[in-house]
Amino acid sequence: MTDTQQNHPRLRVQGLTKSxxxxxxxxxxxxxxxxxxxxxxxxxNGAGxxxxxxxLAGLVTPDEGVVEVDGKQVSLSSVADSQAAGIAVVHQEFSSIPTLTVAENLTLGQPRTPFVWWPPHLNRSAKEILARVGLGHIHPRTLVQQLSVAEQQLLEIARVLAIDARIVIFDEPTAALADDDIERVLTAILGLAEEGxxxxxxxxxxxxxxxxGNRATIMRNGKSLPTEDMDDLTPDRVIAMMLGRELGEMFPPRRPGASIDGESRLEGVELTSPLLREPLSLRVREGEILGIAGQLGSGASEVIQLLAGTLPATSGQVLVDGVAVATGKRSAGITAGIAYCSADRKSDGIFADKSICENLTSPWLSEVSTASWIKRRSEWKEAAATAEEFAIDSTRLPTLVGRLSGGNQQKVALGKWLGINPKVLLVEEPTRGVDVGARAEIYGRIRALADTGTAIVMVSSDTSEILGLSDTIATFYRGRMTALRPHDQWTESDLMLEVMHSELEVSA
Ligand SMILES: Nc1ncnc2c1ncn2[C@@H]1O[C@H](COP(=O)(O)OP(=O)(O)OP(=O)(O)O)[C@@H](O)[C@H]1O
Ligand SMILES: [Mg+2]
Structure with missing residues (x-):
């Protein structure tokens, strides 16, 4: 590196505007x-x-502003321009192509490697890169659509590791990941920084x-605040800078006795499935929030899907208010009043090409009157009410959901189910990608729904949210429920120990 280069920052962004x-x-x-x-x-969410x-990825052309890399102004009018300038990006929404193999996706955007024919040495290098993000067990020829959400996210990260870039940008790479995968990603990032x-x-x-982090830049309403050293910041100060106000309590108070007094609302009786190692029974009362913690592959997500009716049960029953619901049929679940907000926002949480209004009203579209004008009016009213509760600007109701920021999409995905006062709400990762302010709103909303009598089952990889919001907490490990106790009988370390269960027993 020459002296003149050393005097320049690696990247400088000046006066960037975009409407x-x-x-x-x-x-x-x-x-x-x-x-x-x-x-x-x-x-x-929505700060820009x-x-x-x-x-910086060359996907959006700014209206004004200058970008310099190593002191030289660069024009970033395409992804190729951005890559030529030494920039690689892991985007918030997945960009891997589901119908191609893992190996093919790893070389996308690298024009010099042929990806139609895949020679053995490239297979090996693909395997090395996959191992760095904990995907060593995945064969490079696996189709991306066969991977779980977390595995797809790890693949996105592997893709940028495969590119030799001077500037690497990660847009919420860990939002969909559980603790041990997050660890791997953070280690990989620290490694990239150590390489300069x-x-x-x-x-x-x-x-x-x-x-x-070494330094932090906080954005608010499309503007950047001056960059600060991490050493000069505290979590409270960061939150106050982000929100422009202090944050109150994160978790709403529990109603004393809610989990013991209520009638049984949702019951799973001796449910069996190839994915569960033993029959599962559980009971959630009116007004109770059951939090389920478990790693990828623990069976936690499968249980939710069995209850929702998106996975068939081999035997056993799901009961709502004592009445059996046909298993393996999502439509039967909906009719019985079971709302389900899945972890995979992109494939079944939202309709990206529909408006916020249409998304907020979609679960009960068929239930509302067939006369289309009546439908329109009641839809709009319901949607406006939900939007208001979630701090979604109601003037933006006609906006396509695909154009919203990631966290605001999550609010819509959850909001559409909260609007209908379901008997049962099943929700996975309710606050993925949601900012701290909106997170507190969502917790408040879930608790308020429970207080109307809804039974809630929440699967989450965020231990603080399991501990802070649930009345009762269950842990899953390798297809089995390993513990089920009231929230006040859990500590954070108990929870982590149970979630990693026999891995610790084995090593002990
Ligand atoms: N193509 C688009 N058309 C219209 N509005 C858009 C478009 N893309 C982004 N916006 C708006 O620009 C604002 C900033 O969005 P952006 O995605 O940059 O937010 P963000 O800070 O990444 O938020 P999050 O934390 O939720 O991901 C949002 O209000 C969003 O709705
Ligand atoms: Mg974003």
Whole structure:
């Protein structure tokens, strides 16, 4: 590196603006990144983080502003331009192509490697890269559509490791991951920084920021605040800078006795399935929130799907208010009043090409009157009410959900089910990608729904949310329920021990 290069930051962004129609998403963003640093990019849902990332990725053309890499102005009018400037990006929404193999996806965007024919030595290098993100067990010829959400996210990260970039940008890479996968990703990122690469790391998970970040830039309403050293920041200060206010209590108070007094609302009786190692029975009372913790492959997600009717049970029963619901039929679940908000927002949580209004009303579309004008009116009213509760700007109800920021899409995915006062709500990862302020709103909303008598089952990889929100907590490990106790009989370390269960027994 020459002396003149050393005097320049690795990346400099000046006066960046971008409007989508009348909406100004970026309002003069300023940023400087130095070699070998990990910079956290933080801000509320819709603050403009992904918009900035997309400009740097060459996906979005800014209205104004200058981007320099190593002191030279670069034009980023395509992904190829961005890659030529030494920038690689892991986007918030997956960009792997589901119908191609893992190996083929690893070489996408690298024009020099043929990916139609796949020679053995490339197979080997693919395997090495996969192993770095904990996907060593996946064969490079597996189709991406056969991978779980977490595995797809890890593959996205493997893709940028395969590119030799000076600037690597991660847009919420860990939002869909459980603890041990997160660890792997953070280690891989620290490794990239040690090699002298500069990292921009977008996340809503503050503990990660304080662990790996050197500096932080906070965005608010499309503007960037001056970059700060992590050493000068505390979590409370970061939150206050993001929200422009102090955050109150994160978790709403529990109604004393809710989990013991209520009638049984939802029951699973001796449910069996190839994915469960023993028959499962559980009971959730009116007004009770049952939190289920378990790693990928623990069976936690399968249990939710058995209850929802998206997975068939080999035998056993699901009862709502004592009445049997046909298993393996989602439509039967809906009729019985079971709402289900899955972890896979993109494939079945939302309709990206439909408006916020249509999304917020979709679960009961068929239930509402067939006269289309009546339907329109009642839809709009319901949607406006839900939007208001979730701090979704009601003037944006006609906006396509695909155009919303990631966290706001999550609010819509959950909001559409909360609007109908279901008897049962089954929800996976309710706050994935949601900022701290909206997170508190969602917890409040889930608790309020429970207080109307809804039985709630929540699967989450976030131990703080399992502990803070649940009345009763169950853990799963390798297809079995390993513990079920009231919330006040759990500590964070108990929960982590149970979730990793016999892995510890074996090593002990
Ligand atoms: N193609 C588009 N058309 C219209 N509005 C858009 C478009 N893309 C982004 N926006 C708007 O720009 C704003 C900033 O969105 P962006 O995705 O950058 O937010 P973010 O900070 O990444 O939020 P999150 O934490 O939820 O991911 C949002 O209000 C979003 O709705
Ligand atoms: Mg985003």
């Amino acid at each position: 989508y129609g009348a909406f100004q998403a970026l309002k003069g963003v300023e940023l400087e990144l130095i070699p070998g640093e990990i910079m956290a990019l933080l801000g509320e 983080k992904s918009s900035l990332v997309k400009v 690469r500069s990292i921009i790391y977008v996340t809503h998970r503050l503990p990660e920021v304080f662990r790996i």
